Amino acid sequence: MPFISLQHLRGIAALLVVCVHLQLQLERMDYHGWWPSWGYTGVDIFFVLSGFLMWHTTVGRQQGPLSFYRRRLVRIAPLYWLLTSVVVAVLVAAPQLLQSARLDWLKVAGSYLFFFTPSAGGRVDPVLVVGWTLNYEMLFYLVYGAALLLPAAWRFWATTATIALLVALGLGGWATRPVAQAYTSSIMLEFVFGMAVARWWQGAVGREGPAWTGPCLLLAGFAALMAFAEHGPTVPSALATGLPATMVVAGALLWERSGRLPAWRGLRWLGDISYSVYLSHPIVLSAFSQLWRRLGLHLLPGGTWLFAVAAVLVCVAVGELVYRWLELPMTRRLGAFTGARVERSAAREG
Numbered sequence: 001m002p003f004i005s006l007q008h009l010r011g012i013a014a015l016l017v018v019c020v021h022l023q024l025q026l027e028r029m030d031y032h033g034w035w036p037s038w039g040y041t042g043v044d045i046f047f048v049l050s051g052f053l054m055w056h057t058t059v060g061r062q063q064g065p066l067s068f069y070r071r072r073l074v075r076i077a078p079l080y081w082l083l084t085s086v087v088v089a090v091l092v093a094a095p096q097l098l099q100s101a102r103l104d105w106l107k108v109a110g111s112y113l114f115f116f117t118p119s120a121g122g123r124v125d126p127v128l129v130v131g132w133t134l135n136y137e138m139l140f141y142l143v144y145g146a147a148l149l150l151p152a153a154w155r156f157w158a159t160t161a162t163i164a165l166l167v168a169l170g171l172g173g174w175a176t177r178p179v180a181q182a183y184t185s186s187i188m189l190e191f192v193f194g195m196a197v198a199r200w201w202q203g204a205v206g207r208e209g210p211a212w213t214g215p216c217l218l219l220a221g222f223a224a225l226m227a228f229a230e231h232g233p234t235v236p237s238a239l240a241t242g243l244p245a246t247m248v249v250a251g252a253l254l255w256e257r258s259g260r261l262p263a264w265r266g267l268r269w270l271g272d273i274s275y276s277v278y279l280s281h282p283i284v285l286s287a288f289s290q291l292w293r294r295l296g297l298h299l300l301p302g303g304t305w306l307f308a309v310a311a312v313l314v315c316v317a318v319g320e321l322v323y324r325w326l327e328l329p330m331t332r333r334l335g336a337f338t339g340a341r342v343e344r345s346a347a348r349e350g
Helices: 004-027 035-057 065-093 105-113 131-149 150-171 179-181 186-203 213-231 238-258 265-272 274-294 303-338
Strands: none
Touching: 004 238, 004 265, 035 105, 035 131, 035 186, 035 213, 035 238, 065 105, 065 131, 065 186, 065 274, 065 303, 105 238, 131 150, 131 179, 131 186, 131 274, 150 186, 150 213, 186 238, 213 238, 238 274, 274 303
């Protein structure tokens, strides 16, 4: 099943992340007004989607850890490594073009290996800053892939227990250094939420309820994301934004199963290119922002808001080019070379 609703969510989540990263560029244009900072919750949606898809695409199938790891690496790593190399090359050859990044070879090594590494100021972001989410993805894949060695009935609980133990170490104050805090973040529970939705989904056939349940749950989830992200209590992120993101995913699935999900071809296309948009947009935003300011366009009436609209469009356009000319050919060729079948659609393959 292609899960068109999840493709829609991928596209929306990617746009949310692009929008939240626009804020830094707008501040460099002296705009300090209101901005929808809850856009970072697109990452929470991505994590829940990942947990759902990993469970859904492996349950009931004979797949060992090595085959699983190979498919995940082919799907995730090539484009990320390529764009990381672009940033590293700029850091070496023309560091003045980057507005905040600094060359740190330990960070470079950690970026290619999907490890959190410490740097000045206690930050653990990779060279390509959005790669921090891939570090969590790879940790989840490591745990879940190892669970494939166990009987099928044990896999969910073994994965859940391992992640819960990591999170408990963080919440219990055992993780004091930035890297340890990163690896014990409660955000890892969002993968478990996604797996739980997949288990519920597989057992809920014929018990979906009224057709309006899906859209209402979806809207309630987005409303909760906006409310808790900006005004919620100080609670672990898995509760403040992870549970609402889970509502969004479950609502989208119910809406699709009801047969009344609109055929939004634009959102489906955006879902296809979402990974390319997600990885390339920090580079695009930085370059486009510097060009915009150099031309003095931000000084025009409404120049900052015009920049915001234009920047989103440019990020999507570049994402389409990256998808067509880099991501899709690389994953197909590497998939054929390694024997790891990779679907065209991210929502089919995860």
